Amino acid sequence: MRVRASAPSQAFLLGEHAVLYGSPALALSVDKRSHVEASPLPEGEIMIESELGVYKEGSSYNEDLVKLAEGVKELFNKYGIRSGVHLRIRSEVPASSGMASSASVAAAISKSIDALFNLGMSESELLDAVYTFERIIHGRASKTGPACAVLGGVIWVEWSDGEMRATSLGHREVPVAIACTGEPSRTKEMVERVSKLREAFPEVHEGIVRTISDLVFKGREALESGDFRTLGSLMNINQGLLYSLGVSSFAIERIIWEARMKGALGAKLSGAGGGGCVVILHEAPEEVASNLTSASISFPARVSRRGVVLEP
């Protein structure tokens, strides 16, 4: 028996980093997907194949695959699964790009395990499972990537009673392109850098986070009313605030300023920064994506109607 699942990835419109300190966030579920095929193995055996290599209990392995295996074991523990599993991963999502490729893969893994072992996981259980993977992989993580991967559509993340909660605002066309620097987004390092800034200059950090929080609320309004010009302005302001948190880079800035020169309504890093991709709001996303000379790869990003799903 074998099952297959796929999950979309993420583009962060507004609020990354600040979302770890109480700000809301706004993101898009993007139809670059990760695909996982799962089949059972005898108890105690976990095998993972991806373009990173092959993970097999007790044999040589890749560090990222070890963390995925750790996540699988947690899931097995939680649901009392007494079996092994063979997972084959194929992802269209550039790794370490700020597009939440790990959450996308984790969602497809969780959904395929859910189906394979008839766990009957609810949406919120799937979200929890992916969030658990994310914390194993990144340390401190937001729920934005998991929500993009599981729910699909436009994603709104907000805090309530000290808890981060992610919901889908449903599907909506947003004309964005994604352009990658070719340098990895250094999530853990960037999250730590922002945390150190907070220690060194607490009021400054707090002021930046509060300002980002304000603009994310405004960005949601602009998105919902289709006012892309305002949304773009807010993305540009947000980029400055991310820059002030220390998570931009010259490779990121080169793409951003080129995109602005080419008519972008807004352009900013997407995700943790330090590398990774830039999200560009542009009336002609196909055109701008094919004309950027400073990006290693770039493509228009369709908002995904579907979150994680089983594939035939």
Added chain:
Amino acid sequence: MRVRASAPSQAFLLGEHAVLYGSPALALSVDKRSHVEASPLPEGEIMIESELGVYKEGSSYNEDLVKLAEGVKELFNKYGIRSGVHLRIRSEVPASSGMASSASVAAAISKSIDALFNLGMSESELLDAVYTFERIIHGRASKTGPACAVLGGVIWVEWSDGEMRATSLGHREVPVAIACTGEPSRTKEMVERVSKLREAFPEVHEGIVRTISDLVFKGREALESGDFRTLGSLMNINQGLLYSLGVSSFAIERIIWEARMKGALGAKLSGAGGGGCVVILHEAPEEVASNLTSASISFPARVSRRGVVLEP
């Protein structure tokens, strides 16, 4: 009879733009000076010579020189001077660079007129005179440029009772270099852009200004205790906040990121932005100034001990 005066220019360490909305600011008086030679002419005759051309009442003239002439007339009116004046200007300060070349020229003009006509102007009267020139030239202006030009040393600008007040904290060595984009700093346009941002997103603007205000206070402490590492971090944060206000440019960013790659403790635009110069805090300012490939000109900037002075 003829008198000669010279005045230094400015490097903005922290707080530009925000200073127009209640934030304090920290700047350096820089020993790139403007020189003015003044001699009397018959009543009603004003003649100004500079590298921009020659201004003569009723003949063809340069727009910038017209505004200087307007400033001279205001000064004559205020002090009841019934004479004309011939001014020869020679400035070492790159124009439209964010280095307050206009304030530097205005200070040297005011001081030379003060001496030529025995007005006995106090320091605060000189500051007022230069500020008047600045408002004629730039519209909305800060008192930072006038204070750098008149007082010398490290300049602190703060608001009290709804009034901007500038004082000199005295001389102090600060290892900075200045690197110019080769594009003019568009003061009026950038000031208007920030003002429009305030109209569109008042809370966001207020949040940015408040955060800049916080970091300027911290920057003064760091400067006074010689903690250049902290001062540099604050300059980098301030650059992000200026960026979020919409006043950076790709030419500015190119220099900033190159300077950081070359070991800058901090690098940010200086002045209004949109072009102009970058101020770089670096342990070896001579070295970094001579190694920047992305700047049109760059030089180490000595903090000026003297403000505006009469020359022999």
